Amino acid sequence: MQFSTKVPISKSHHPIDYQSRLVSLGSCFAENIGAKFHHFKFQNSVNPFGIIFNPVSIEKLLSRDVNQQPFTNEDVFFHNDLWHCYEVHSALSHPDKEVFLKNLNQKVSDFQLQISKATHCLITYGTSWVYKLKTSNEVVANCHKVAQNQFDKEILSVTTIENSIQNTVGLIQKINPDCQIIFTVSPVRHLKDGFVENQRSKAHLITAIQQILNPNSSFLNYFPSYEILMDELRDYRFYTEDMLHPNPTAIDYIWERFASTHIADTCIPVMAEVDTIQKALAHRPFNPNTESHQKFLTNLNQKIIKLQEQFPQLQF
Template sequence: MQFRTKISILDSNNPIDYNSKIVSLGSCFAVNMAEKLDYFKFQNTCNPFGILFHPLAIEKLMDFAVSGKQFSDDDVFFYEERWHSFDLHSDWSNSNKEELIANLNTVVQSTRQQISEATHIIITYGTSWVYRNLASNAIVANCHKVPQKQFDKEILSVETIENSIENTIALIQKVNPKANVVFTVSPVRHLKDGFVENQLSKSHLITAIHQTINDKPQTINYFPSYEIMMDELRDYRFYAEDMIHPNQVAIDYIWERFSETSISEESHSIMKEVETIQKGLQHRPFNPNSESHIKFEEKLAKKINKIVSQYSFMKF
């Protein structure tokens, strides 16, 4: 007997389709799902500020974008020959301070525009565990390998996470009241915190999300990524070699569940066309100069031209 996790289907008036503009924010699993959206050529932006794991980091990002924050020297620090910000992933770190600050101020502006234009915003929380910088007493998004003695580790309470979710929704609605917001919890296990501590962390996130969105309109939804991994794929063969991250089979399965409940039926036929093209582009012939391969490339080019004529934003 196969158990299937119950999923609240997105409002039939607001499914994701090829006219949707999507912003994906959050943990590593947000990147996995964003890669699927990119593969099928949806209009998707993923983690403009880099990977963020906990609710307060995502809330702060949203506040930066909505308020139009201007980064300055006070927002960055120098460590191991690079400039960093405790509010951002190390992907943004730079050996040149002025370049880092300029880049951050540019991404603040572009992120505000992306959020204000988005039809769907997908937020993936990874953990309730956070690190507090002892010098500033501020909770950081990333420690940048600064010695751990400079931080206190603590877990966010359910109430704190609820408040953060409420604040995040309010910030989104301030610039985009019509946006559909989908919350989910990453199935990636944070086992460095400990087995019990990981479960506690995930339970805080799940409880806070449900207690926050229960009385919200249909534009605020929950997708059970974590529950699908735990309930439907409850076997180590669905994990990568590190036994922490879902493997490609699990990612594909969770994507299928997301696709069947959150993407419009009309878009599925287009997704099949896109996938045919993607597989064609990945094809490596034995003889690239053969007549059969030349004809194959001509047919593929026609398919690409046809779909791009309908959806000019698609790039192959």
């Protein structure tokens, strides 16, 4: 008997392998998948400018990076003892303005290089709801706890999102026409916007992405993260205590579905070996000076050396 409806996912014609260079952008779910890539030692860069939820802000950052437009004094502001920028996440904020600008512009330079060398770019959209700064009417990526009366909240139309995604694709192709782009919609529920509003938001994102997918295009792909959690798992036991975020079991399952369809079959035994090494490295012995533990470390080191002979880029 079958107790769930399985979401059909086509095998990628350009799967990820250990020679691939990945860039993951977007919501906190991009961080979840990025952590999996990191665990299995793929070459992956995740959200250099922090978590970004909406398509317009992702497009804006890519435009700045691809066109090498540096951040200036006009792009930053001081609030609650820190310098912030409305284009990036609060995790990057800094008490020193000059250091903050230097860090941001170094990321612009580094990120442009990462995009130009990427074989795959994974973009996870979280929401269609955005906040616009009243003084400029610009969409912000993060409000940085500035008073809510300084912003107008609105939902992006399907047409606006579609145009933004097309611009994003064009920017990536401008410097890297061979890059595979994989879109997905975060399964995290944004219930602060409201129940109906969250569904509208996800629907706008999914509709806009589907509008730009071309059956004859081999470089644009869609992975159904949102659909897997909503339709395949479909139970609160797959959520964290806040009932909004997928829990580790759900993330593991979605990752398994992704790996089985978007990672080359030749990588599976390598991933298993990497996983074994990672778990061994995380092991904390009660008695580290015993002969048996020293033998364990020697065997582990030999496994690492053998794997690195095949894949020199793997670092443990």
